[in-house]
Amino acid sequence: MSTVLSIQSNWLKKLLRVFSNILVGFFILYFFGAIFYDGPLGQANIWNALVALIWVSAFFYLWRKMVVRWKKLLVALVGCLLVIIPWSFIKPSNEKPWTVDFEKTGWVEIEGEIITFYNFRDFDYPMEVDGKWGIDPVWRTKTVHLSKLQGMDIFHDRFLGNFMAHPILSFDFGEDGRVCLSVETRREVGEVFSPIGGLYKMFELQYIFTAETDAIRVRTNVREEPVFLYKSALSIEKIRYLFLSSVVVQNELKESPQFYNVLNANCTTSIRNQFPSSERSPFDIRMLVNGLLDEYLYEKGVLETDGLSYEELRDACQINTVAEDAHSDPRFSSLIREGRPGQ
Numbered sequence: 001m002s003t004v005l006s007i008q009s010n011w012l013k014k015l016l017r018v019f020s021n022i023l024v025g026f027f028i029l030y031f032f033g034a035i036f037y038d039g040p041l042g043q044a045n046i047w048n049a050l051v052a053l054i055w056v057s058a059f060f061y062l063w064r065k066m067v068v069r070w071k072k073l074l075v076a077l078v079g080c081l082l083v084i085i086p087w088s089f090i091k092p093s094n095e096k097p098w099t100v101d102f103e104k105t106g107w108v109e110i111e112g113e114i115i116t117f118y119n120f121r122d123f124d125y126p127m128e129v130d131g132k133w134g135i136d137p138v139w140r141t142k143t144v145h146l147s148k149l150q151g152m153d154i155f156h157d158r159f160l161g162n163f164m165a166h167p168i169l170s171f172d173f174g175e176d177g178r179v180c181l182s183v184e185t186r187r188e189v190g191e192v193f194s195p196i197g198g199l200y201k202m203f204e205l206q207y208i209f210t211a212e213t214d215a216i217r218v219r220t221n222v223r224e225e226p227v228f229l230y231k232s233a234l235s236i237e238k239i240r241y242l243f244l245s246s247v248v249v250q251n252e253l254k255e256s257p258q259f260y261n262v263l264n265a266n267c268t269t270s271i272r273n274q275f276p277s278s279e280r281s282p283f284d285i286r287m288l289v290n291g292l293l294d295e296y297l298y299e300k301g302v303l304e305t306d307g308l309s310y311e312e313l314r315d316a317c318q319i320n321t322v323a324e325d326a327h328s329d330p331r332f333s334s335l336i337r338e339g340r341p342g343q
Helices: 003-039 046-064 071-089 217-222 235-255 290-298 310-317 320-325
Strands: 107-111 114-121 139-145 151-160 164-172 178-186 203-208 225-233
Touching: 003 046, 003 071, 046 164, 071 290, 107 235, 114 164, 151 217, 151 235, 151 290, 164 290, 178 225, 217 320, 225 290, 290 310
Parallel strands: 114 203
Antiparallel strands: 107 114, 114 139, 151 164, 151 225, 164 178, 178 203
């Protein structure tokens, strides 16, 4: 009996050791990233990588040198604090050298039924003589009437295929026009989007209200990313709530900027968080790895389907060819909707 207990005890110790090593490995990997992406010598550069390697080397050396368990825990605590303390002082800001497409901070005023957008983005993308796309940055003021809100469409930009996509909401205000909402990483000059960097404090979160000819053409025509246009099946009450809560978030971000986070504050989860917790859809991995977010919305009945299967609906809703042909046409918004399910 004692032999059996001894064997069980040894196996338990081995399992605890393995679990401990995995935990320490995860700890080291995460804090290596924190130093690399948010370190003292810039963001995601070779110098921060060098600092991170020095930190890892020192941690491993001291960890292996210590034999007593409490000393190992002390090494882990000190190593953690060396990263967490300076990291905690990194604060989000609206005052940085932003790239041209994120240069302005928008906000909205509501006076009864009148909604006024300030720094509403309305860029044009003219074709230049060398065959490349130009950019004409226009930030303007736009007014719509809340009483004219009559529907919403969902654009699904699958820029990394089934792995990652970007949803854009388009609110239809009838004769007042359409207003797109794009929840984005606000990037500084020289920065590019990084899903791993989005785990740290690399990007600020930005809610951008923009013209459809801006938010969609830059993706379908300039970047040549596959974009799908779906008609929302949500009630007008939910659409109205989603719009107004998005306005509230944009105004909050103007006064109190926040960091983007690929887990709990990305282009999908940020919108989900606008609803009260009791009304949110159950979490699904496709909210994070959101290349198939449209499949999830199809399953939840959020999209108008006209009785089509998901695969049939997706094929019928891709707009790239029409968007390219209608690039300079003032009827762009209506042309990309002709013949689409639910339109």
